[in-house]
Amino acid sequence: xxxxxxxxxxxxxxxxxxxxxxxxxxxxxxxxxxxxxxxxxxxxxxxxxxxxxxxxxxxxxxxxxxxxxxxxxxxxxxxxxxxxxxxxxxxxxxxxxxxxxxxxxxxxxxxxxxxxxxxxxxxxxxxxxxxxxxxxxxxxxxxxxxxxxxxxxxxxxxxxxxxxxxxxxxxxxxxxxxxxxxxxxxxxxxxxxxxxxxxxxxxxxxxxxxxxxxxxxxxxxxxxxxxxxxx
Numbered sequence: 001x002x003x004x005x006x007x008x009x010x011x012x013x014x015x016x017x018x019x020x021x022x023x024x025x026x027x028x029x030x031x032x033x034x035x036x037x038x039x040x041x042x043x044x045x046x047x048x049x050x051x052x053x054x055x056x057x058x059x060x061x062x063x064x065x066x067x068x069x070x071x072x073x074x075x076x077x078x079x080x081x082x083x084x085x086x087x088x089x090x091x092x093x094x095x096x097x098x099x100x101x102x103x104x105x106x107x108x109x110x111x112x113x114x115x116x117x118x119x120x121x122x123x124x125x126x127x128x129x130x131x132x133x134x135x136x137x138x139x140x141x142x143x144x145x146x147x148x149x150x151x152x153x154x155x156x157x158x159x160x161x162x163x164x165x166x167x168x169x170x171x172x173x174x175x176x177x178x179x180x181x182x183x184x185x186x187x188x189x190x191x192x193x194x195x196x197x198x199x200x201x202x203x204x205x206x207x208x209x210x211x212x213x214x215x216x217x218x219x220x221x222x223x224x225x226x227x228x229x230x231x
Contacts (some may be wrong), residue, residue, distance in 0.1 A: 016177060032186055033228045037167025039159045042217040045147035048127055049120045051092060052079075052139040057099055061111040068113035071138040076134060078137035079119060082130055092118040118144060126212040147218050159222035160190055167226040180230040187227040 009085040054072045076089070083089055093116035098108035119130060131142065149155060175182050 031118055031180075033171050033180075033182070033230050035167045035171045035174070035226050035228065037163040037165075037170065037224045037226060039164075039166055039222050041155050041159045041220045043149050043152075043155055043220055045124070045215065045218050046150045047120065047122050047148050048124050048145065049116045049118060049146045049148075050127065050130065051116050051143035052134045053093075053114055053116045053141040053143055054138060055112060055114045055140045056110045057110050059110045061096060061113075062077065064111045064113040069116055072115045075117060075139050076131045076136045078155055079117070082126060082133060083119065084123070088118075088120040092116050112113060124213075124215050127215075128211040131211045131213070136203060145213075147215075149218070149220070152169035152220060154162065155220040156222055157159070159220050160224060161220045162224060163224040164188065167224055169228065171228045175228070175230050178230075183229040183231055185226060186229050187225075189225045191223045 052075060054068055054075055056064050056071065058067060072196040079089060093114070095112075095114045097112050097114075099110040099112050100107075101109045121127075123128075127145070132141075171182055
C-alpha cells in the first residue's frame with residue numbers, strides 16, 4: 001500500500017503548480033503530505049510614504065554642502081505648506097561623496113551632496129500635489145512611493161486563515177487521488193508578506209500640471225505550510 005502511495009505521489013508532483021506537495025520524508029512518524037497554501041487579499045491603502053532627494057555636485061565639498069542645504073530647506077518649506085499635523089516629515093538619508101573623472105581616481109574632480117526627505121501621509125489625494133511642489137522647489141529625484149494599510153495585521157491574519165483552508169482543500173484532493181485518507185494536521189508553519197509595496201520610482205522634472213497618481217488596491221499575502229498525517 002505504501003509503495004503504491006509513493007508511486008502515485010511522484011506522478012502527481014510532476015503536475016502540481018500553485019500548491020507545493022511532497023512526501024514529508026524527513027518528518028518523524030507515519031506517512032504524511034506537506035502542502036503549501038497561499039492566499040491574497042486585495043485592500044485599499046490608507047497610508048502612503050514617498051521620498052524626495054536633493055542632489056548637488058560642486059568642485060568643493062563645502063560648496064556642495066551649502067547649496068544642498070539651501071535647496072533642501074526650500075523643499076522642506078514647500079512640503080510643510082501642504083502637510084498637516086497628522087502627516088510626518090523627516091530626513092531619512094544624507095550623503096557626501098567624492099566624484100572622480102573617468103579613469104582617474106587619484107584626485108576627486110568634485111563632491112556630491114545628497115539629502116533625502118521622506119513624507120508619510122494618510123491623505124492620498126494630495127500625492128500628486130506633493131510631487132509637483134517638490135519638483136518646483138528643487139527636488140531632483142523621487143526615491144519611491146509605497147502604500148500600506150493601517151489594519152494590515154488583521155488582513156494578514158485573515159489571509160493566513162484562507163491559506164490554511166486552501167491547503168486543506170488541496171491536500172484532500174491529493175490524498176483522494178492517491179487512495180488515501182487525511183487523518184489530522186501534524187504541523188503548520190506561517191510566513192507573511194512584506195509590509196510595504198513600492199509602486200513608483202523615477203527622477204523628477206518640474207511640472208505645471210498636477211501629476212496624476214492612481215490609487216489602486218495592494219495585495220496582502222500569506223503563505224502557510226501544512227503537514228497532514230495520511231493513511
